[in-house]
Amino acid sequence: MRHTNRQMVTVAMLVAVFLVAIDVTVVSTAMPHIVRELHGLSLYSWVFAIYTLTTSVTTPIYGKLADLFGRKVIFSIGVILFVLGSALSGASQNMTELVWFRAFQGIGAGAVMPITFTIIGDLFPGEQRARMQGLFSSVWGVAGLLGPLVGGLFVDHVSWRWIFYINVPVGAVSFVLVLLFLHEKFERHAKSIDYLGAAVFTVGVSALLYALLNGGSQYAWDSGTIIGLFVAAAVFLAGFVWIERVAKEPMLPLSLFSNPVIAVSNMIGFLSSFVLIGANVYLPMWIQTILGHSATSSGLTLMPMSIAWPLGSTFAGRFMYRVGAKRTTVIGAILVACATLWLLAVALHSPYWFFVGIMVVMGLGMGYVTTPTTVMIQSAVPWQMRGAATGSNQFSRSLGQTIGVTVFGALFNAGVQDYATRHANGLAGLSSSRLTGILNQLSGGGSATGLSAGLKAFVDQMLAHALHHIFITMFGIGLLTLVVSWFLPSHQKVMEQQKQVA
Missing domain, CATH: 1.20.1250.20 (MFS general substrate transporter like domains)
Known part of the structure; x- marks a missing residue:
């Protein structure tokens, strides 16, 4: 420029x-x-x-x-x-x-x-x-x-x-x-705009995201509305793939995904964002409802990650060309996996600093993962495809968060209902309507204060049970992120490709 x-x-x-x-x-x-x-x-x-x-x-x-x-x-x-x-x-x-x-x-x-x-x-x-x-x-x-x-x-x-x-x-x-x-x-010439591909993609992804955002809440997962949305999403996205194969200027060139740097980096972005949304949504819930901290304090749980992420990103940016882009990404994936492993050790009486430490480790890991993958994606394509490549990476991250919050929400609800069904009868005086009221209070962001000691203990156990289902899943996704990061091409191959497209 x-x-x-x-x-x-x-x-x-x-x-x-x-x-x-x-x-x-x-x-x-x-x-x-x-x-x-x-x-x-x-x-x-x-x-x-x-x-x-x-x-x-x-x-x-x-x-x-x-x-x-x-x-x-x-x-x-x-x-x-x-x-x-x-x-x-x-x-x-x-x-x-x-x-x-x-x-x-x-x-x-x-x-x-x-x-x-x-x-x-x-x-x-x-x-x-x-x-x-x-x-x-x-x-x-x-x-x-x-x-x-x-x-x-x-x-x-x-x-x-x-x-x-x-x-x-x-x-x-x-x-x-x-x-x-x-x-x-840049050269200005007649543009062949992929209007059909953009329209079909918009319909397909909108149907998919709408189904994910509303399944299990506004509509049951097995309702005709949600099933219809998933079918529509599958049909339109399949049509989009066919359109992109024949379009003169495809909106999302399929050749991008045949590039191992872009394909693996986008998968890493999807998986790490999946983990990230779980931490952002459910760790404050543990802090506020189980440990009894204020809403402000639970919100501040995320602050260490807001500090550690840019630090990790800065370190990764400085060292990725010295130690290698792949090695830097793997280090980040290891940190993310370690943070999710630490989550498995969280118990009812775990101290507040546990959560601060988890968010620091996760923030550093996200910084180390995000910077090299973004740089590698942009370096793997010429100028004429850099916008589409960057857009595909941002979309992968958004989709990871959207699907993540949906999966974790379903796991949380299932965990709560499972625990309540198996243990509620053992707590005298807890009617189903009372339990429903408590769950609505908590799901709406309320606290568990004002409950009797026995009822408070029951609610804590119930929430811990449900949240541990989420933590186990986050650990599995964290490990998968680490495994996928090993499939990145070596730093030498990345540098060779960068020279070819420069």
Whole structure:
């Protein structure tokens, strides 16, 4: 990219990443207040689910569009859509409007993340690119730390609407910097856009994610609705594969997945994100309900990971070209597996520092895994395919979290019901309606305080039983991540391929 001001464009990318990264934590903090004002508790989860769905679906599409039309144009469109969706979300008059506007916001977010990392991949060569990954990971850490604080300040002292409105001036800064300082030079010729592939992919993935997000909650897994959605997803995704094989400019080139660097790296991203969502969702539950800490304290359980992740990413970026990209990734996978192994040792009376240590080890592991795989993916393809390759990696991570939260939710519910069925009769005075009320209280984020000593002990045992099912599964996925990482090509082969596509 000739005549591009790398420093200013990097600042623009950092602002854009921060904009998207802080959104989830800020909205999570403000949602209880938003629900009280707008009503519609039944739509609570959809404020997050619809954003995840539209982001996941559009991420690989934007990646390919960035290859066809340039990073600058598509990134700018994504920022505009995200900012517009934010402004509309802030102006919502009811929960239904908020859900629809969050969907619109997610469509914009689907462009920001993959194209940001694609632009960084264009601006910096291999070793510098690895170091930049550490810098950008630190943005996620800062966002994780500041999100609850910023959200709380806006809710308590201004208005919850400003958690969305603030995105407008911040997004404008990123947009203007890119407009002024990013100058691309690539051949402009007639484009053959894979409209059919994009449409079929959108329908197929939307059906899959909708089924995963609603199965076991809104609808039973064996209901006609969920079965129909899975069938539709299978049909449309199979059709998408066929379309991509014959399309002149496929939206998601299937040749990407024949590249072992990309195929294995995407699988690692999927599996590690699977583990990550389990830690993010269920460790705070143990802290708050079993150990009896406050909601703030349980939320702060995630803070060590927000600090350790960028540290691990920085170390990995500095050393991956010295010790090898594969070896660095394997070290990260070992750390992730060790963190999940430590989870198996958690018991009812385990101290708080156990969880802090687990999150530190997992954060370091995620940093060591994410940086080299992202850099390797971008180095394995030429400029014309870098956007699609980066988009495929971001999509793999999103899909891992979506499927992970669904699987873990099903395991948790099954574990609770199993324990309750086998032990509830032994606790005098516990009716089924009372048990249902306690479970609803806990699933809604409430605590177990105010229960009698015997009932509190029963609830703790029940939750520990259910959560250990999740921890065992996380350990299995952690081990699988380690096994898959061994299938990465050697560092020498990665470097040879990097030279070929440079």
